[in-house]
Amino acid sequence: MAESLIVVSGSEWSLVEQRARERATELVGEGDPSMMLESFFFHAETNGDDRDRLRGDVAGSLATPPFIVERRVVLVRFSDKMTDDDVQSIVAWAQNPTPAVHCVVAIARAPKELLAAAGEAIALDVGWNKSDHDHIIEETLTRHRVTVKAGTVAYIRDLLGDDIGRVAALAETLSNIYGSAPIGKEHIEPYIGGEGSVPEWDLTDAIEKGHVATAIHVTRRIMGRDLGAGNYIVNILTRFYLGVAAVDAPGLGEAEARAAIGPKATPTQAKKRMKTLQILGSDRAAAALDLVLEADRDVKGRAGGMSSQTVVEVLVARLARLHAAATRR
Secondary structure: EEEEEEEEEEOHHHHHHHHHHHHHHHOOOOOOOHHHEEEEEEOOOOOHHHHHHHHHHHHHOOOOOOOOOOOEEEEEOOOOOOOHHHHHHHHHHHHOOOOEEEEEEEEEEOOHHHHEEEEEEEEEEOOHHHHHHHHHHHHHHHOOOOOEEHHHHHHHHHHHHHOHHHHHHHHHHHHHHHOOOOOOOOHHHOOOOOOOOHHHHHHHHHHHHOHHHHHHHHHHHOOOOOOOOHHHHHHHHHHHHHHHOOOOOOOOOHHHHHHHHHHOOHHHHHHHHHHHHHHHHHHHHHHHHHHHHHHHHHHHHHHOOOOOHHHHHHHHHHHHHHHHHHHOO
16 A cells, blocks of 8 residues: 555545645645646546557656655546556556655546555545535535534535535635634625525425425525426426335335335435335325326426426425325324
C-alpha cells in the first residue's frame, strides 16, 4: 500500500472533484503551486491516441522527482470510467512510487485494484436520504472551519435540494466572509443563489405522511424549477408506485424485493417500498398506481384543457389523502 497514492471517489462528481482539489492543495501547503502541482483531466471523449498520450504524460509526471521544492503533487481527474491501462499505470507507480511525489486521483467509481493500492481513500458517496446530505454538508462546513447555529444544516439542505455539489463552494464563501464565527440562516441565503432542485423524497415523504398542503407546496416548487413540469412529477410517482406494486407478493424478502424493483434498487429503497405496501395494503396500493397512470394520460393531453399543474396538484392531494386514510385504519 503506497501512502503516496490518494483516491477520492463518490457518486456526486462535483463533490469528488472539489475534494480532490482541496486534498492536492493541502499537500502543496504554503508552497508554490506553479512548481509543486501538476493537473491532468481524463473525460469521456479522451480516447485512442489522445488517451495513450495523456496517460504517458501522467506517468512522466509521476516519475519526475521534485526539484528545488519539497514535494510534487500530481492531480489526475477521471470524469468517466478508468480503462484497465489507466488503472495499471497508476497502480504500477504506487507499488514503487517516486520519493516525495504524491498522486491524487479523482474518480466517481474507483476500481478495487486502485483502492487496494491507495494509502488514503476518501469516499464521498451521497445517499438519497436527508441524513446522508446532512452528513456531507456538516463534514464540508467543518473542513472549511465554518461554524453554524442549530438548524442551519437542515436549512442549507432544503435550499440546495439535490444540488449537493454546491455545498463546497458555499462553505468556501462563508469561510472567507465570516471565518469561524457562528452563522445562522440569515447569513446563508444571500450566498446560496437560487433554490436547488427538489429531492424526489420530499414529495413522496409528504404524500406518505398524508400531508396534503405540504405535498402541494413541494409540487409547486418542483413545477417552478423547469424539470419537465407535470411529466417530471408523474414520472417520479410512477416509479415509486410501480416499485410498491413490484413488491406485492407473499413472503417476499429484501433481496427478492430489490430484484423485483429493478437492478439499481438499494436495500433502503426495497425496505421503504415494502413498508409502504404494508401500510397501504394491496387494494390501496393498486388504487394509488391507477391514479398516477390516469394523471400520466392527462398531462400528455387528455385532460380536456386542464393544466398540467392542476392535474399533478389534484393527483398528489388524492394520493396524500389515500395514505392518510390508510394510517387511520
